[in-house]
Amino acid sequence: MTIPDSEGARRRYESPVREARARRTRAHVVAAAGKLFAERGYAGTSMRQIAAEAGVSLETVTQTGRKPELLIAAFRDGFAGDPDAVNLDALAGPAGPADLPSVVARVAAGVRRSLPIWRAFTTAAAADPAVAAVRAEQAVVRRAEIAERLLAAGPAGGGAIGRLADAIGLIMSHEAYDHLTAVCGWAHEEYVAWAVMAVPAQLTLDWE
Secondary structure: OOOHHHHHHHHHHHHHHHHHHHHHHHHHHHHHHHHHHHHHHHOOHHHHHHHHHOOOOOOOOOHOOOHHHHHHHHEEEEEOOOOOOOOHHHOOOOOOOOHHHHHHHHHHHHHHHHHHHHHHHHHHHHOOOHHHHHHHHHHHHHHHHHHHHHHOOOOOOOOHHHHHHHHHHHHHHHHHHHHHHHOOOOOHHHHHHOOOOOOOEEEEOOOO
16 A cells, blocks of 8 residues: 655645746746836846835845846846747747738837836946846847748848848847937837838848
C-alpha cells in the first residue's frame, strides 16, 4: 500500500497559486516603476520610491529586478502590454503577410503608450552604461526582427533587407513619433496616416 504524499500533493497544488501571485506582484511592481520613470525620469526614481508606489517592500522590488531591468520591463509593458514581451508578436501578430494599416496602427498605439518611458530610457542611456547597453541591445534586436518580418512577408530580396529594415524602423520609431507629434504638432491619427503611406513606399525603392 502506498501512502499518498500529502505534503507533496499540497505543494504541487499550491505551486500554480504561488506562481500566479508572483506574476501579479511583478506586474504591479513593473507598472509602479513605469509610472515613476515616466513622471520623474530614470535618475529621479529610486528603488525605494518604486517600493512605496507599489506598496511593497524594497526586498520585493529588488527581487523583481535591478533598476535597468525594471526600466526595460516597464517599457515592454507600455509598448506591447507585456513586461516579458521580447518581440512584436504580442502587438503586431506573428511574422508573415498581414494587413499593413492594421499593423501600423497597433504599433503606433504601442509607441504612443510607451513614449514617456522611452524618453526616460533615452536620457538614462546617456548617463548609465548599463542602460545604454540594454538600449543598444534592443536596437539590434528590433532591426533583426523587422528584417525577419520583411523576409517572411517577401517584399524584397535579401540584399535589400538590412537598409529597408532601417528605413521602416525609423518611420515606426519613438524618435520619429516624438518629433512629429510633440515637436511638429501632428495628431496621433495624422502620424498613423503618414506611416501607413510611408512604410509601403519604402518597398518601391531600389535598396540595392
